[in-house]
Amino acid sequence: MVNDNPAMIIAARGLVKSFGPIRAVDHIDLQVEKGEIFGLVGPDGAGKTTTMRMLATILPADAGAISVLGYDGRTEAERIKEHIGYMPQRFSLYGDLTVAENLEFYAEIYEVPRRLREQRQKELLAWANLSQHSYKQADQLSGGMKQKLALACNLIHEPAVLFLDEPSTGVDPVARRDFWRILFRLREEGATIMVSTPYMDEAERCDRIAFTYNGRILTCGTPAAVKNLFRGQLLLLRAETIAMLHAARDYLRREQLLADVLIYGDALHLVTDDALETARLLPGLLERQGIRVTHLQPIPPSLEDTFAYLVRQAGGFAGRESS
Numbered sequence: 001m002v003n004d005n006p007a008m009i010i011a012a013r014g015l016v017k018s019f020g021p022i023r024a025v026d027h028i029d030l031q032v033e034k035g036e037i038f039g040l041v042g043p044d045g046a047g048k049t050t051t052m053r054m055l056a057t058i059l060p061a062d063a064g065a066i067s068v069l070g071y072d073g074r075t076e077a078e079r080i081k082e083h084i085g086y087m088p089q090r091f092s093l094y095g096d097l098t099v100a101e102n103l104e105f106y107a108e109i110y111e112v113p114r115r116l117r118e119q120r121q122k123e124l125l126a127w128a129n130l131s132q133h134s135y136k137q138a139d140q141l142s143g144g145m146k147q148k149l150a151l152a153c154n155l156i157h158e159p160a161v162l163f164l165d166e167p168s169t170g171v172d173p174v175a176r177r178d179f180w181r182i183l184f185r186l187r188e189e190g191a192t193i194m195v196s197t198p199y200m201d202e203a204e205r206c207d208r209i210a211f212t213y214n215g216r217i218l219t220c221g222t223p224a225a226v227k228n229l230f231r232g233q234l235l236l237l238r239a240e241t242i243a244m245l246h247a248a249r250d251y252l253r254r255e256q257l258l259a260d261v262l263i264y265g266d267a268l269h270l271v272t273d274d275a276l277e278t279a280r281l282l283p284g285l286l287e288r289q290g291i292r293v294t295h296l297q298p299i300p301p302s303l304e305d306t307f308a309y310l311v312r313q314a315g316g317f318a319g320r321e322s323s
């Protein structure tokens with residue numbers, strides 16, 4: 001039995017999916033409790049979309065078992081579809097239809113009884129702050145409004161479980177915060193939400209996360225518990241110029257003086273066994289390479305540092321170069 005714990009709203013065991021030679025999902029197990037916001041977190045190509053599509057019963061798995069709301073993914077996919085909302089990465093709003101017409105369209109798709117539609121649409125428009133825009137064509141909305149309308153379309157049938165695939169991609173930070181406020185409200189109302197994201201600030205907002213990489217789950221837990229897995233000490237380093245920062249990264253990587261060297265915007269994160277000793281020796285060492293250090297201090301690990309650490313432990317490279 002894939003789900004022997006009734007508190008688990010979403011459960012997967014041994015999920016596998018390949019596309020030709022590519023193993024997109026490689027034996028994934030996960031369990032999501034009622035009322036959780038659960039994040040599938042990882043870089044492009046990690047397998048988040050494929051996992052979510054299997055859980056939403058849109059894509060058959062090659063192997064493994066799924067249960068959503070106690071329904072079996074193999075034999076009761078139609079029941080699952082009735083009770084979930086699934087918002088794919090490129091969710092189709094109809095640009096030439098108005099906001100209200102889009103909601104009506106999805107009410108039809110989700111077979112919401114006609115007598116309930118008007119009331120639900122009104123509530124959702126108010127709830128998403130879109131009431132004054134209901135006459136506008138979807139194409140005329142801002143990115144954040146489009147995203148809220150897309151979410152509203154997926155809530156028209158009042159699903160108990162929501163699958164949101166990278167809902168914040170391409171949305172500005174203010175709209176993203178706004179969107180998360182809506183997700184928190186949905187959680188309060190009892191919804192269970194699975195959201196995929198490559199962004200660590202979004203991962204921090206989840207109740208629990210699963211770090212995904214190369215089709216596998218590296219670890220799963222609360223953001224705080226996941227950060228606790230980091231081993232080593234971290235230093236943040238800034239240099240006089242960005243060119244010097246890059247030179248420092250190249251030098252430290254070449255000489256393999258540290259466990260890891262990652263660039264984060266205008267700073268390096270240095271992973272070391274002994275932060276004090278590294279901080280004592282490094283400025284002089286870099287000075288001799290013509291690199292002037294302006295800032296060097298110990299910092300606690302972020303989720304991003306922990307992800308890079310876990311990928312390293314798994315023998316991979318997180319590939320984070322956000323400079």
Ligand SMILES: Nc1ncnc2c1ncn2[C@@H]1O[C@H](COP(=O)(O)OP(=O)(O)OP(=O)(O)O)[C@@H](O)[C@H]1O
Nearest residue numbers: 019022023024042043044045046047048049050051
């Ligand atoms: N229909 C498909 N045909 C062939 N390969 C696919 C298909 N769908 C996904 N893949 C491959 O499977 C792997 C996982 O892709 P997936 O889209 O699940 O990852 P992701 O973590 O959601 O990343 P992204 O954010 O880029 O969508 C990738 O290597 C991808 O190229």
